[in-house]
Each structure stands twice: as structure tokens, then as C-alpha cells.
Amino acid sequence: MTDSRAEHGLAVELSDLTRVYGSVRALDGLTLHIEPGELVALLGPSGCGKTTALRILAGLDTATSGTVSVGGKDLTKVPASKRDMGMVFQAYSLFPHMTVVDNVAFGLKMRGRDGAARRQRAGDMLDLVGLGEHADRYAHQLSGGQQQRVALARALAIEPSVLLLDEPLSALDAKVRVQLRDEIRRVQIEVGTTTLFVTHDQEEALAVADRVGVMNAGRLEQLAPPAELYSAPATKFVGEFVGLSNRLPAQVSGDTAVVLGRDVPVLPGSTTGSGHALVRPEAVSVVPDAGGGARVATVMFLGPLSRVTCRLPDGTDVVAQLASTEALRLQPGDAVRLEVAPEPVLVVG
Numbered sequence: 001m002t003d004s005r006a007e008h009g010l011a012v013e014l015s016d017l018t019r020v021y022g023s024v025r026a027l028d029g030l031t032l033h034i035e036p037g038e039l040v041a042l043l044g045p046s047g048c049g050k051t052t053a054l055r056i057l058a059g060l061d062t063a064t065s066g067t068v069s070v071g072g073k074d075l076t077k078v079p080a081s082k083r084d085m086g087m088v089f090q091a092y093s094l095f096p097h098m099t100v101v102d103n104v105a106f107g108l109k110m111r112g113r114d115g116a117a118r119r120q121r122a123g124d125m126l127d128l129v130g131l132g133e134h135a136d137r138y139a140h141q142l143s144g145g146q147q148q149r150v151a152l153a154r155a156l157a158i159e160p161s162v163l164l165l166d167e168p169l170s171a172l173d174a175k176v177r178v179q180l181r182d183e184i185r186r187v188q189i190e191v192g193t194t195t196l197f198v199t200h201d202q203e204e205a206l207a208v209a210d211r212v213g214v215m216n217a218g219r220l221e222q223l224a225p226p227a228e229l230y231s232a233p234a235t236k237f238v239g240e241f242v243g244l245s246n247r248l249p250a251q252v253s254g255d256t257a258v259v260l261g262r263d264v265p266v267l268p269g270s271t272t273g274s275g276h277a278l279v280r281p282e283a284v285s286v287v288p289d290a291g292g293g294a295r296v297a298t299v300m301f302l303g304p305l306s307r308v309t310c311r312l313p314d315g316t317d318v319v320a321q322l323a324s325t326e327a328l329r330l331q332p333g334d335a336v337r338l339e340v341a342p343e344p345v346l347v348v349g
């Protein structure tokens with residue numbers, strides 16, 4: 001990391017965590033290391049164990065096996081009240097009958113800080129999230145986005161060792177969600193607190209995190225910086241879960257595959273022999289060609305980019321994402337040739 005976050009934060013280590021509820025293995029050997037000051041997003045479908053992992057880190061739930069440490073200290077048996085973690089949940093977690101500043105100061109009061117120090121710290125945190133002027137309002141007088149900013153200020157007021165966010169944006173509408181996402185990232189970089197951000201929304205995870213951990217069925221499939229996760233998925237699950245991909249027939253030999261008649265390098269973890277290459281829509285180009293076997297099926301205008309669906313002679317649909325200036329020259333029914341960019345692809349069975 002290029003900022004000073006590493007000097008402020010503490011390392012978090014989840015080691016081989018298992019959590020069994022009856023017949024459900026919510027976590028199945030989860031190991032995750034978060035660097036001091038780093039923001040890791042845990043991304044995965046509903047039910048994959050994200051909240052369970054966060055609750056075990058917070059001490060709100062106990063692992064069936066495995067350990068939790070923060071700053072090199074084993075916290076596995078330390079109760080939640082002694083872990084000093086700041087938490088923000090989906091929504092509606094403020095005390096509605098308390099003012100904003102009292103909400104933010106609440107944790108400090110519990111920790112026995114005197115009134116003047118509490119008010120000072122709470123005011124600073126409200127300034128940090130841009131709500132200094134709303135200190136004396138009641139929580140219920142704020143919009144959903146403002147309430148979540150107060151929740152963030154409250155979580156940070158206690159100077160937590162770790163900041164935990166469980167789907168903090170999912171109750172908000174799209175525009176506020178993006179604003180607050182960027183706000184959370186700005187604040188996190190400023191305070192340097194090591195952060196675990198849980199979400200099922202891939203765009204959110206990719207936008208906010210230093211590294212994204214993709215979870216599937218209680219395990220971590222891949223932990224990587226956003227661009228790497230997108231361009232070099234390590235497993236079939238990650239390739240299919242993150243971003244939109246075409247599945248194009250591919251024949252692998254050695255470290256290359258033939259996809260749509262072209263040689264393309266394959267990523268580690270690819271299958272051998274025949275399979276399907278996961279090809280991003282932006283890696284497909286559409287060339288008008290009277291002799292080409294493919295036909296344009298639909299052109300969907302999305303603003304600067306358009307999504308063009310073409311049909312191969314065998315009936316396979318291929319989605320290409322093109323600059324709209326290019327796409328608008330294409331009409332449904334046009335004969336075209338499809339080409340795949342020579343970027344590495346994951347080939348799956």
C-alpha cells in the first residue's frame with residue numbers, strides 16, 4: 001500500500017475456521033490474512049458464510065474449530081466486549097430516540113470516557129463523515145445514507161482495532177450506495193483501520209477493496225486485488241461469479257487454447273483437452289464480414305458502450321461489449337466474424 005495505513009492498522013489472521021450448525025457447514029476451513037490497514041472485501045453468494053466469518057472475527061459467534069488473531073494476539077477465546085471492533089450492519093442499527101452525536105458517543109460512554117472528551121471525539125468523527133452539522137438531530141430524522149454514515153462514525157469513534165462492515169450499503173438506493181461506498185473507502189484510507197467489508201455485490205467489492213476474497217460454500221476460492229481477480233480468475237467459480245463471461249468451446253494443448261479459431265494463452269487452473277473458455281464480453285470483437293459465419297442477433301445501447309449479441313452457426317450466443325460508435329454500425333442480421341483478444345483465459349470443463 002502506498003499510504004500510511006500500514007503504520008496504523010493491525011494484521012488480522014483467520015486460520016482454518018470451521019463453523020458447523022447442525023448439518024450445515026457455514027465455514028469449511030476458511031483461512032484469511034488481512035494486512036495492517038488493508039481493506040479486504042469478502043464477496044460471495046448468499047449463504048456462503050460471509051456473515052458467519054465476520055461474526056466469528058467480532059466474537060459474536062464461536063468457531064467450531066480454528067483460530068482468530070489480531071495484531072499477533074490470539075483472540076479466539078476473548079469475548080466480543082474485549083475485542084474493540086467497530087461494526088456497521090445493513091441498516092436500522094442507530095438508536096432512533098437519541099441524537100446523532102449521542103449515537104456516535106455511545107460506545108465511548110460505555111468505555112467510561114468523560115462527557116467533554118466524548119463530545120469532542122464524536123464531533124470529530126461526524127466531521128470525518130461529513131455530518132458535523134447534523135449532530136443534534138435525531139437519528140430518525142436522517143436519510144438512510146446519512147444514518148449509515150452515522151453508523152460508520154459510531155463504529156470508528158472507539159478507535160477500533162478492526163472495522164467490520166456487513167452489507168452496509170444494501171438497504172440504500174443505487175446512487176446513494178455508490179456515494180457512500182466511495183465515502184467509506186476515503187474514510188478508511190484516512191483512519192488506516194484494518195477493515196473487513198462483507199458484500200454479495202461484486203461491483204461494490206471490486207470498487208472498494210485492496211483485495212477481494214471470493215467465498216464459496218464456506219471456503220475462500222481466491223484472494224486477489226480487484227483487477228487480478230477479474231483478469232485472472234483462479235477457479236471456475238470465481239470466473240463465473242465475477243463479471244459476465246461467455247462460455248466458448250475451446251481446445252487446450254499445452255499452455256494455449258484454440259478459441260473461435262484463434263490461439264489464446266490459458267490461465268493456471270485451466271482444464272486440459274476440450275472445454276469451455278470463459279471469455280469477457282470486452283475481449284470479443286465483431287468484424288463485419290459477408291463471409292463470416294456469425295450473425296448479429298441484438299444490439300443493446302448502454303451509453304458509451306453497447307452490448308452486441310451474435311449467434312454462431314452452431315447456435316451458440318456470444319456477447320461482445322463494444323464502443324457504441326462501433327456497435328451502432330451493426331444491425332441485427334448482419335453477417336460478422338468474431339475474434340477473441342489474445343488475453344489469457346480460464347478454460348473450464
Ligand SMILES: Nc1ncnc2c1ncn2[C@@H]1O[C@H](COP(=O)(O)OP(=O)(O)O)[C@@H](O)[C@H]1O
Nearest residue numbers: 021024025026045046047048049050051052053
Ligand atoms: N445461527 C445459525 N443457525 C443455523 N444455521 C445458520 C446460522 N447462521 C448461519 N447459518 C447458515 O450458515 C450458512 C452461512 O450463513 P451466512 O454466514 O449468514 O451467509 P452469508 O452471510 O454469506 O449470506 C447458511 O447456510 C446459513 O443458513
Ligand SMILES: [Mg+2]
Nearest residue numbers: 050051052166
Ligand atoms: Mg450475510
